[in-house]
Amino acid sequence: MPGKIVALLVTQGEQVKKGAPLLIMEAMKMEHTIAAPADGQVEELLYAVGDQVSESAQLLVFKAA
Numbered sequence: 232m233p234g235k236i237v238a239l240l241v242t243q244g245e246q247v248k249k250g251a252p253l254l255i256m257e258a259m260k261m262e263h264t265i266a267a268p269a270d271g272q273v274e275e276l277l278y279a280v281g282d283q284v285s286e287s288a289q290l291l292v293f294k295a296a
Contacts, residue, residue: 232258233285237257238255245272247270249269251266270295270296276290
């Protein structure tokens with residue numbers, strides 16, 4: 232869904248566990264926490280806080296362990 236990035240909770244290169252919060256996005260007047268789908272590494276953050284994102288946009292590059 233389209234929305235706005237309100238918080239980045241990880242940094243590029245950070246190792247995370249499955250379910251760890253990665254970022255918070257505001258959409259439809261609600262905040263949605265995007266969580267890690269598996270243990271792995273955040274390879275790249277594609278947006279910054281305050282950026283508008285379109286529907287189906289890739290928000291980050293994630294490499295599963």
